[in-house]
Amino acid sequence: MSRPELREPVEAHEIGHCAHRLGGGGRPCGAPATVHLLHDPSLLTIATCDEHLPVALAVDGIADRHPYAHACTKSPRALWRVSTPERVGFCQDPDDEALIAELREAEPVNA
Numbered sequence: 001m002s003r004p005e006l007r008e009p010v011e012a013h014e015i016g017h018c019a020h021r022l023g024g025g026g027r028p029c030g031a032p033a034t035v036h037l038l039h040d041p042s043l044l045t046i047a048t049c050d051e052h053l054p055v056a057l058a059v060d061g062i063a064d065r066h067p068y069a070h071a072c073t074k075s076p077r078a079l080w081r082v083s084t085p086e087r088v089g090f091c092q093d094p095d096d097e098a099l100i101a102e103l104r105e106a107e108p109v110n111a
């Protein structure tokens with residue numbers, strides 16, 4: 001059995017939908033994404049439906065996961081908030097003003 005291939009959705013219509021390639025390299029599954037996965041060290045994110053979650057989880061290096069939500073569609077610009085024992089992670093909307101302010105503050109100051 002070949003390894004599942006890791007790739008970002010490339011077509012705009014695939015965003016928000018399961019990117020699993022049916023039959024290895026065929027057309028994408030296309031079902032609405034339910035789970036968002038983070039692959040480390042590539043830092044690619046993977047959108048998957050419930051049916052293909054086990055396949056996606058079989059990829060080595062899945063570092064985090066959370067339910068797929070609206071801000072996830074803005075990946076890879078969205079900021080990945082890692083899950084902790086206290087709360088489930090999520091994607092933060094890159095156009096969220098609070099986030100923009102936070103990132104601006106975190107910018108290293110060049111002396």
Ligand SMILES: [Zn+2]
Nearest residue numbers: 018029049052
């Ligand atoms: Zn699927």
Ligand SMILES: [Zn+2]
Nearest residue numbers: 036072090091
């Ligand atoms: Zn997400």
